[in-house]
Amino acid sequence: xxxxxxxxxxxxxxxxxxxxxxxxxxxxxxxxxxxxxxxxxxxxxxxxxxxxxxxxxxxxxxxxxxxxxxxxxxxxxxxxxxxxxxxxxxxxxxxxxxxxxxxxxxxxxxxxxxxxxxxxxxxxxxxxxxxxxxxxxxxxxxxxxxxxxxxxxxxxxxxxxxxxxxxxxxxxxxxxxxxxxxxx
Numbered sequence: 036x037x038x039x040x041x042x043x044x045x046x047x048x049x050x051x052x053x054x055x056x057x058x059x060x061x062x063x064x065x066x067x068x069x070x071x072x073x074x075x076x077x078x079x080x081x082x083x084x085x086x087x088x089x090x091x092x093x094x095x096x097x098x099x100x101x102x103x104x105x106x107x108x109x110x111x112x113x114x115x116x117x118x119x120x121x122x123x124x125x126x127x128x129x130x131x132x133x134x135x136x137x138x139x140x141x142x143x144x145x146x147x148x149x150x151x152x153x154x155x156x157x158x159x160x161x162x163x164x165x166x167x168x169x170x171x172x173x174x175x176x177x178x179x180x181x182x183x184x185x186x187x188x189x190x191x192x193x194x195x196x197x198x199x200x201x202x203x204x205x206x207x208x209x210x211x212x213x214x215x216x217x218x219x
Contacts, residue, residue: 037071037100037131037211040080046093047084048143052152053098053105059153060112064105066217071100073131076197080134083183087138090175095139097152097193101128102208104216117190118155130203131211133196134185138176146172152193160190 042049052058054068072080076099084094101109106122106129113119120126127133135153138146149165150158157163161173173192180187185195197203208216 036074037206037213038074038077040070040072040077040096040099042096046139046141046143047080048093048095048139050095050097050152053101059155060108063217064108065215067215069213069215070096070098070134071131071211071213071215072134073100073197073203075203076132076134079184079197083179083185086179086182090138090179091141092138092146092175093141093143095137095143095145097135097137098128099134100131100206100211100213100215101126101133102211102213102215103129103205104208113155115155118159125205127196127200129205130200131206132200132203133194135191135193136176136195137193138172138179146175148172148176148192150192159192161187161192162189 049070051068054063054065056062087094103122106126109119110122137148147169149169177187180195186198188194
């Protein structure tokens with residue numbers, strides 16, 4: 036059973052681009068904007084948010100659980116395993132143990148990370164040569180997330196997942212019961 040991470044007036048904030056055309060496919064992938072995580076990932080997310088709040092910041096979520104159907108849509112748009120997990124192998128998102136996010140102000144304004152979310156270039160790598168403020172913000176984010184129990188993806192500053200993700204099953208939208216995918 037996955038847990039829905041709901042936005043609130045006091046955060047955490049959400050900008051779920053895969054429910055809009057503002058993503059690498061150029062069309063909505065999800066039929067509705069909602070974010071789900073496995074209970075273990077939701078607990079770690081709660082710890083990360085608590086750590087961000089102690090810094091006077093909050094979290095802005097871009098994506099969580101991603102059904103296998105959605106992974107295929109991303110793969111068809113960009114079949115590059117550096118940035119998109121091959122759906123035949125499965126992704127950490129498809130297990131509900133990954134979250135794409137950034138740090139934001141208490142009003143939901145994202146901090147400068149040097150690139151946007153899902154900018155599939157080398158500038159999105161954690162060690163990329165980005166301006167000092169963006170570097171500092173990336174280091175704050177990685178500190179918050181690692182302290183909470185997540186590990187990072189070296190190619191995407193926004194992607195964090197639980198360690199040992201293969202112990203969690205891959206889920207389709209119907210198996211997860213999330214109703215994220217549009218009805219045919």
